[in-house]
Amino acid sequence: MNWPRTLAVGFLLTLALMCGLAAFIAPSGYAHQFRDIPSAPPSHQHWLGTDDLGRDRLSRLLYGTRVSLLLAPGAALLSSLLAAIIGATAGFLGGWIQRVVMAATDLFLSLPWLFLLITVRALMPLNVSPVFSVVITFAMLGCLGWAAAARVVCADARALSNSDFILLARASGASGFRLLRRHLLPNLMPLIFAQFWISIPVFILAEANLGILGLGVAEPLPSWGSLLRELESYSSISSSPWQFAPLLLLIAVVSCFHLVITDRELPA
Amino acid sequence: MKKPGLGAVFTILLLLSSGFAQSGNVLRFCLRSEPKTFNPLLVEEDSSDTIRYLTGGVLIRVNRDTQKLEPGLATSWKVSKDGRTITFTLRHKLKFSDDTLFSAADVAYTIQQMMDPSLHSPVGDSFRSGDGKTETKILSSEKVAITFPAPIAGLDRLFDQVAIMSAKSPRKEMAVLGPYYIAENKAGSYLVLRRNPNYWKHDASDRPLPYVDTVRLDIQQNRDLELLRFLRGEIDFVNSIDAEYFDKVTTEKPALAHDAGPSLDSEHMWFNQVPSSPIPDYKKAWFRSTSFRRAVSEAINREDLARVAFRGHARPAVGIFSPANQFWFNNKLQPHPFDQKSALSRLQQDGFKMQSGVLRDRAGHEVEFSIITNAGNKYRERMATMIQQDLAGIGMKVNVVTLDFPSLIERITRNFNYEACLLGLVNTDLDPASIMNVWLSSAENHQWNPNQKTPATPWEAEIDRLMKAQASTLNDHKRKQYFDRVQEIAWEQEPFIYLVTKNGLSAVSASIQNARPVVLRPQVFWNIDQLVAEKR
Numbered sequence: 001m002n003w004p005r006t007l008a009v010g011f012l013l014t015l016a017l018m019c020g021l022a023a024f025i026a027p028s029g030y031a032h033q034f035r036d037i038p039s040a041p042p043s044h045q046h047w048l049g050t051d052d053l054g055r056d057r058l059s060r061l062l063y064g065t066r067v068s069l070l071l072a073p074g075a076a077l078l079s080s081l082l083a084a085i086i087g088a089t090a091g092f093l094g095g096w097i098q099r100v101v102m103a104a105t106d107l108f109l110s111l112p113w114l115f116l117l118i119t120v121r122a123l124m125p126l127n128v129s130p131v132f133s134v135v136i137t138f139a140m141l142g143c144l145g146w147a148a149a150a151r152v153v154c155a156d157a158r159a160l161s162n163s164d165f166i167l168l169a170r171a172s173g174a175s176g177f178r179l180l181r182r183h184l185l186p187n188l189m190p191l192i193f194a195q196f197w198i199s200i201p202v203f204i205l206a207e208a209n210l211g212i213l214g215l216g217v218a219e220p221l222p223s224w225g226s227l228l229r230e231l232e233s234y235s236s237i238s239s240s241p242w243q244f245a246p247l248l249l250l251i252a253v254v255s256c257f258h259l260v261i262t263d264r265e266l267p268a
Numbered sequence: 269m270k271k272p273g274l275g276a277v278f279t280i281l282l283l284l285s286s287g288f289a290q291s292g293n294v295l296r297f298c299l300r301s302e303p304k305t306f307n308p309l310l311v312e313e314d315s316s317d318t319i320r321y322l323t324g325g326v327l328i329r330v331n332r333d334t335q336k337l338e339p340g341l342a343t344s345w346k347v348s349k350d351g352r353t354i355t356f357t358l359r360h361k362l363k364f365s366d367d368t369l370f371s372a373a374d375v376a377y378t379i380q381q382m383m384d385p386s387l388h389s390p391v392g393d394s395f396r397s398g399d400g401k402t403e404t405k406i407l408s409s410e411k412v413a414i415t416f417p418a419p420i421a422g423l424d425r426l427f428d429q430v431a432i433m434s435a436k437s438p439r440k441e442m443a444v445l446g447p448y449y450i451a452e453n454k455a456g457s458y459l460v461l462r463r464n465p466n467y468w469k470h471d472a473s474d475r476p477l478p479y480v481d482t483v484r485l486d487i488q489q490n491r492d493l494e495l496l497r498f499l500r501g502e503i504d505f506v507n508s509i510d511a512e513y514f515d516k517v518t519t520e521k522p523a524l525a526h527d528a529g530p531s532l533d534s535e536h537m538w539f540n541q542v543p544s545s546p547i548p549d550y551k552k553a554w555f556r557s558t559s560f561r562r563a564v565s566e567a568i569n570r571e572d573l574a575r576v577a578f579r580g581h582a583r584p585a586v587g588i589f590s591p592a593n594q595f596w597f598n599n600k601l602q603p604h605p606f607d608q609k610s611a612l613s614r615l616q617q618d619g620f621k622m623q624s625g626v627l628r629d630r631a632g633h634e635v636e637f638s639i640i641t642n643a644g645n646k647y648r649e650r651m652a653t654m655i656q657q658d659l660a661g662i663g664m665k666v667n668v669v670t671l672d673f674p675s676l677i678e679r680i681t682r683n684f685n686y687e688a689c690l691l692g693l694v695n696t697d698l699d700p701a702s703i704m705n706v707w708l709s710s711a712e713n714h715q716w717n718p719n720q721k722t723p724a725t726p727w728e729a730e731i732d733r734l735m736k737a738q739a740s741t742l743n744d745h746k747r748k749q750y751f752d753r754v755q756e757i758a759w760e761q762e763p764f765i766y767l768v769t770k771n772g773l774s775a776v777s778a779s780i781q782n783a784r785p786v787v788l789r790p791q792v793f794w795n796i797d798q799l800v801a802e803k804r
Contacts, residue, residue, distance in 0.1 A: 033657055038576045053576060053650055122675035126638035126686060127667055219653045219668045
């Protein structure tokens with residue numbers, strides 16, 4: 001039995017359950033400001049204390065985890081799908097199409113994505129709800145995160161296209177679409193699946209980075225990014241170690257995802 | 269053998285302490301960026317301004333504590349009745365730091381340089397009152413008269429920024445008349461200033477000033493590191509710190525934290541009233557309504573903003589100037605009270621209706637708007653989030669959007685694609701003449717509706733008239749009457765909804781004597797020539 005993986009899956013499932021039930025188990029609403037007790041230390045009412053506006057940290061952590069855990073896999077799915085379509089098509093067709101697509105991919109990879117995100121965020125309409133803003137943030141991450149995965153998929157698709165079983169299928173009269181659907185894609189699935197799992201923690205961290213720049217999820221909706229912003233300043237963290245809770249949770253979740261990925265990657 | 273008496277011991281201690289005060293002592297603090305220029309006439313940013321303050325000799329100095337004018341290189345001065353000419357009588361036999369003699373010719377040279385259009389001197393801009401040439405007349409080696417093409421309100425105060433340069437010295441701007449001269453400059457790392465042996469000022473017992481021999485300025489952009497270095501005793505003061513760092517100092521070393529009270533800096537928000545802006549017409553109508561703006565203002569709990577967002581180191585703001593501006597602040601005005609009932613009543617009078625907790629205008633549009641502010645400024649982000657909750661109390665839906673600074677500036681100055689904006693104003697000058705570029709309706713920085721050809725509203729026309737009147741009047745009390753009325757109109761109409769006035773916070777090591785931090789820049793070292801630092 002692979003107990004670390006079991007433990008990781010158990011942890012992720014428990015966390016997902018807690019976040020799903022945040023409305024019932026959170027001590028208060030994530031946006032409610034207890035203005036009489038800003039930056040309060042942990043207490044019976046507020047187990048992780050309150051933030052600088054007096055909002056309950058535990059409630060914000062539960063809701064923020066829900067946001068990050070729901071949308072990061074969504075963004076990973078989007079980027080993996082794009083990578084699969086672009087990479088597999090380019091690899092399968094080969095020739096000048098592959099060269100053009102990969103040149104475009106390299107160009108995309110060389111873009112300073114952080115500045116691109118900042119620019120895209122600045123061009124967005126201003127009157128969007130916090131929920132819509134978080135969806136847009138992750139959708140942008142998903143749309144921009146396909147390039148590296150597409151290169152890997154393309155290389156693998158190219159190798160598979162030249163393999164004996166594809167040549168055999170081609171010789172037996174299989175059409176291009178059939179070759180792609182029945183022979184190539186099923187063999188690429190483990191790779192695409194691994195790319196999907198790898199992307200999840202990457203997007204969680206990317207959103208956290210954007211949040212630290214103040215460009216992530218709009219207030220008052222919490223996300224790990226906005227929660228981690230409290231750790232920006234040396235002056236505030238040194239006296240309040242409980243502020244590290246979101247960071248510890250982020251590390252735990254990312255580690256668990258990696259444990260799950262490693263286990264899935266090995267057989268592939 | 270006769271033992272030394274108490275008096276003798278006291279004398280020895282006094283002698284030791286005076287020697288201690290005057291020899292080999294170093295004052296250390298940080299600059300947040302490298303100075304862009306050492307030419308005092310080209311100063312635009314804080315670091316260069318610090319160097320100018322420490323090295324430059326000025327004819328008239330504004331005392332940062334009393335906010336009154338004091339003689340500098342000029343023993344006296346007189347402004348003519350038409351407000352165009354100022355005549356200075358200079359001190360005798362002064363020398364620059366490189367031993368060249370100071371005379372009226374140096375003043376004439378500095379003014380000529382400052383007003384030279386090809387130099388583009390930001391200091392000179394304050395003196396450009398009209399078309400025509402500025403004339404400087406050397407009446408004697410110690411008397412000089414400067415005539416400007418048109419009257420300038422508060423003319424004498426402006427000379428606080430004009431550091432006199434030598435006309436003859438080959439060292440140009442490095443030859444100075446201030447308390448220090450630049451001895452070493454390691455680009456991007458540090459600057460060392462040494463005591464100017466030719467500095468003109470002496471203390472009450474005729475000892476030459478300044479007391480501190482050397483000032484070391486380390487370039488340190490990171491404020492966390494600056495605070496850490498202060499707490500470790502590596503630097504002697506932090507000139508201006510924010511509320512969180514102040515609390516940190518208060519917790520660890522309470523005696524070193526100084527709160528000088530309300531400063532000149534305020535935070536405010538405004539609604540976009542630009543007619544050509546790409547926002548729906550019904551929203552433009554809301555934003556142009558005085559009742560709407562007053563209602564928003566009354567629905568914001570300023571006390572909470574000051575207490576929570578700034579940890580108590582701010583006060584509810586009143587208006588254009590804060591009480592820190594002792595002469596020009598209109599004492600009759602008070603901050604707008606937090607009163608959501610009154611806010612709702614104003615809105616109802618304007619045709620707004622509350623339906624199931626949602627505020628709608630006469631046409632049934634839900635009242636929803638966005639507030640933009642610059643990303644990374646946690647105090648503004650906190651305020652915006654608190655305003656979001658406060659305005660939800662009167663049924664308004666507010667979306668908080670943080671943008672990178674260039675995008676924000678693009679929106680508020682070029683494409684006007686925004687609804688409300690939350691920013692701050694840094695006032696460095698006490699005189700209302702310095703804010704003409706904000707309050708004249710034709711001004712570029714008239715942020716809610718800039719560059720108007722004719723005033724859009726009667727009250728803006730009235731402000732234009734009053735601001736021009738105060739700028740062309742030389743009697744300060746008459747000017748104050750005009751400006752008091754401007755402050756009242758701004759308070760009534762609230763084109764800017766003033767939120768809080770930040771306190772002047774600083775941290776000063778116990779090893780520094782005579783430090784009396786004030787709210788005017790430079791807060792801690794305004795009396796640099798009086799400061800005493802322990803010998804290291």
